[in-house]
Amino acid sequence: MPGNKKKSDYEITFFSRGGQGGITSCQLLAQMAFVEGFKDVMSIPQIGAERRGAAIRAFLIISGHEIRRVSAVTNPDIVMVFDESLLNLPLIINAIPRAKCKVLVNAEKLENDTRLSKDIELYTFPGTSIALGLDLLLEGSPLVNVPILGAFSKVSGLVSMKSIKSVLKEKWGSKADKNIKAVELSYDQTKRIY
Amino acid sequence: MKKDDPKSMETKCPIYKSWRELPLVPISRGMKGSIGETGDWRTYRPGIDEKECNRCGICYVYCPDGVIQFKEGSAPEIDYKYCKGCGICKVKCPKKAIEMIRERE
Amino acid sequence: MSKIKKSEMDKEQTIIMSGNYASAWGAKCSRVKAISAYPITPQTTVVEKLADFVDGGELDARYVKVESEHSVMASLVGSSMTGARSFTATSGQGLLYMTEMLHWVSSSRLPIVTTIASRGIAPPWNIWAEYTDILSIRDCGWIIQFASTHQEIFDSVLMSYKIAENQGVMLPYFIVYGGFTQSHTSKPVRIPPQKEIDAFLPPPPEKGWSHLNLDPENPVTFGNLLMPQQEYLDFRFLIHDSMVKSKKIIQKTIKEFKKSFKRDYSGLAENYKCNDADVVLISYGALAEQSKIAVDELRKEGKKVGLFKLRYIRPFPNEELVKLFNSDVKVIGIADQGTAFGNPTGGPISTEVMSLLRQSNRKIKVLPYVWGLGGRDVTVDEQIRVFHQLIQLKNKNEYPTDDTFQHGTVWMGLKTGA
Numbered sequence: 001m002p003g004n005k006k007k008s009d010y011e012i013t014f015f016s017r018g019g020q021g022g023i024t025s026c027q028l029l030a031q032m033a034f035v036e037g038f039k040d041v042m043s044i045p046q047i048g049a050e051r052r053g054a055a056i057r058a059f060l061i062i063s064g065h066e067i068r069r070v071s072a073v074t075n076p077d078i079v080m081v082f083d084e085s086l087l088n089l090p091l092i093i094n095a096i097p098r099a100k101c102k103v104l105v106n107a108e109k110l111e112n113d114t115r116l117s118k119d120i121e122l123y124t125f126p127g128t129s130i131a132l133g134l135d136l137l138l139e140g141s142p143l144v145n146v147p148i149l150g151a152f153s154k155v156s157g158l159v160s161m162k163s164i165k166s167v168l169k170e171k172w173g174s175k176a177d178k179n180i181k182a183v184e185l186s187y188d189q190t191k192r193i194y
Numbered sequence: 195m196k197k198d199d200p201k202s203m204e205t206k207c208p209i210y211k212s213w214r215e216l217p218l219v220p221i222s223r224g225m226k227g228s229i230g231e232t233g234d235w236r237t238y239r240p241g242i243d244e245k246e247c248n249r250c251g252i253c254y255v256y257c258p259d260g261v262i263q264f265k266e267g268s269a270p271e272i273d274y275k276y277c278k279g280c281g282i283c284k285v286k287c288p289k290k291a292i293e294m295i296r297e298r299e
Numbered sequence: 300m301s302k303i304k305k306s307e308m309d310k311e312q313t314i315i316m317s318g319n320y321a322s323a324w325g326a327k328c329s330r331v332k333a334i335s336a337y338p339i340t341p342q343t344t345v346v347e348k349l350a351d352f353v354d355g356g357e358l359d360a361r362y363v364k365v366e367s368e369h370s371v372m373a374s375l376v377g378s379s380m381t382g383a384r385s386f387t388a389t390s391g392q393g394l395l396y397m398t399e400m401l402h403w404v405s406s407s408r409l410p411i412v413t414t415i416a417s418r419g420i421a422p423p424w425n426i427w428a429e430y431t432d433i434l435s436i437r438d439c440g441w442i443i444q445f446a447s448t449h450q451e452i453f454d455s456v457l458m459s460y461k462i463a464e465n466q467g468v469m470l471p472y473f474i475v476y477g478g479f480t481q482s483h484t485s486k487p488v489r490i491p492p493q494k495e496i497d498a499f500l501p502p503p504p505e506k507g508w509s510h511l512n513l514d515p516e517n518p519v520t521f522g523n524l525l526m527p528q529q530e531y532l533d534f535r536f537l538i539h540d541s542m543v544k545s546k547k548i549i550q551k552t553i554k555e556f557k558k559s560f561k562r563d564y565s566g567l568a569e570n571y572k573c574n575d576a577d578v579v580l581i582s583y584g585a586l587a588e589q590s591k592i593a594v595d596e597l598r599k600e601g602k603k604v605g606l607f608k609l610r611y612i613r614p615f616p617n618e619e620l621v622k623l624f625n626s627d628v629k630v631i632g633i634a635d636q637g638t639a640f641g642n643p644t645g646g647p648i649s650t651e652v653m654s655l656l657r658q659s660n661r662k663i664k665v666l667p668y669v670w671g672l673g674g675r676d677v678t679v680d681e682q683i684r685v686f687h688q689l690i691q692l693k694n695k696n697e698y699p700t701d702d703t704f705q706h707g708t709v710w711m712g713l714k715t716g717a
């Protein structure tokens with residue numbers, strides 16, 4: 001899509017389930033990228049009739065230019081998958097580019113996933129166990145929307161841990177400690193599979 | 195203009211010759227006879243029997259043109275310059291103290 | 300989104316916020332005194348945010364909850380008649396339900412501001428960007444302005460009150476933006492210090508509007524019957540007259556805004572690279588803003604193309620358009636993101652633009668488009684193809700031949716089985 005995307009635009013797609021905080025992390029990353037110094041950012045929650053547990057998409061564009069477009073993100077540079085079980089959905093597998101894309105999955109291990117193209121870069125991070133270990137829960141379910149930010153920082157190199165921490169602190173003040181610990185752990189435990 | 199100030203009620207309805215003279219919106223201020231002397235419309239005239247009347251004021255409330263003056267304790271007075279003779283006061287009077295009399299009779 | 304403490308507002312803040320929040324922030328910073336609201340997707344978060352502001356003591360306003368959009372506007376008629384700066388927001392069916400009261404507002408000459416997160420009209424239900432809601436009530440006597448960026452939504456609210464409350468205007472004002480593509484996406488928005496906003500937008504006169512003021516000490520009746528021979532006709536003309544004359548006030552306000560806040564909204568329309576263009580696309584809203592990318596791409600290839608973005612459709616930018624017609628332009632495409640079933644083109648604004656063509660003696664070819672209905676994605680590539688179609692029309696006098704060209708208009712994205 002050469003006409004759709006400028007070279008200095010980065011596009012990120014978030015796949016999550018209703019209630020996992022996908023839209024929140026998209027919004028947070030927009031703020032973090034802006035703090036990082038990008039000229040313009042745009043977070044785009046896909047909205048319709050959302051339900052808890054249903055697959056949800058959100059998109060983020062971060063850019064060195066003013067973002068003038070409103071058309072959908074169809075060719076992401078980075079795809080963030082909040083839970084490996086989402087990869088069972090054809091809708092999601094089909095929306096992941098076959099090449100030139102980094103895919104980041106919350107999974108304990110994901111060695112031989114034949115559903116994904118070999119021409120992408122595949123990364124995993126153990127977001128669920130980090131959340132459980134730190135007691136980051138919402139109504140009993142582990143929240144990976146914060147750990148995923150650290151993994152994003154490592155995989156993308158677009159947003160530094162410094163910017164991530166400063167936004168978390170601004171948002172939660174002294175209560176941010178647990179979240180900061182979570183992003184640090186996930187940064188360290190993010191692995192490239194291939 | 196103060197409410198119930200009879201002097202100010204005599205203001206004339208302005209006549210506009212050009213749209214350039216108009217205010218932004220039309221408003222009506224309380225004034226007497228903004229559509230002329232409606233007393234001319236009457237074929238029957240309400241007459242109040244002061245002996246029957248119990249001074250309840252119901253005719254004053256119901257008169258659609260507000261031409262009945264009513265002060266507590268005394269019988270109502272009708273301003274025949276503007277009373278249009280509709281007879282609503284007669285229908286509403288609980289004491290049947292109002293009679294509609296043919297004009298010229 | 301971090302909550303801004305009052306003390307922080309004496310310096311400029313850049314906050315990443317949704318288009319709906321930009322609208323709510325605009326109302327807050329305009330120090331509105333009366334808000335009436337009924338929620339409707341995709342407007343809901345505007346009035347939720349305002350409820351937060353009022354509840355948290357950040358905005359000193361009366362917030363009235365009612366049972367329908369009709370009552371929303373009816374209650375604002377009351378508040379505005381007392382001279383209170385009044386605000387609401389709505390969308391789609393809600394706007395249509397409000398229609399009767401919209402006339403009541405404009406004919407009472409009340410400077411109420413309403414933001415619209417535009418969406419498709421049901422049935423079938425559709426809640427995504429499309430402007431048929433606002434376009435179908437375009438003749439209600441309200442000023443109608445499109446805001447095609449998040450910043451423009453916020454800035455427009457500040458400007459709208461200054462324009463609407465001007466003695467020479469005294470008309471209500473709609474600010475319109477796309478549902479979801481603008482209402483729910485988030486971008487950085489700069490919020491100037493409140494002191495500077497107050498200097499730009501002083502409060503309305505303490506004694507209320509001079510033409511109509513609800514005051515128990517000084518009773519008047521408003522809205523009485525006017526007979527055919529009385530001035531009903533003349534008051535209608537007065538609304539049209541003020542609407543046309545408001546153009547000067549709009550331009551003046553945009554200049555003042557630029558002086559105060561260093562952001563330039565050009566005027567009733569924005570001319571983007573049209574001066575030497577022989578092919579120009581006329582459109583409005585965020586899709587018009589996006590097509591600037593298409594213009595830039597084609598300019599790189601040496602194609603003389605331009606975009607003419609309508610910021611206002613009421614009042615209509617006649618002079619700006621006639622000036623465009625008298626330039627070098629040979630082919631014009633006009634893209635509507637809304638419908639007018641059975642009118643000459645199928646699109647409301649393309650028909651209106653074409654009605655002005657005879658004010659120029661030049662022969663200009665026109666190709667109307669309808670695009671993006673119900674939030675259908677329109678990509679930059681597709682917009683580039685639109686320009687290619689227009690260039691084809693200029694070079695070879697060829698109209699599109701595919702099945703999307705129907706009754707003289709291209710219905711972009713129409714499923715044709717191809």
Ligand code: SF4
Binds near residue numbers: 256278279
């Ligand atoms: S006849 Fe009608 S207008 Fe006359 S006093 Fe009675 S109610 Fe009023």
Ligand code: SF4
Binds near residue numbers: 249290291292
């Ligand atoms: S309604 Fe009848 S009884 Fe009552 S004040 Fe009038 S005339 Fe008298």
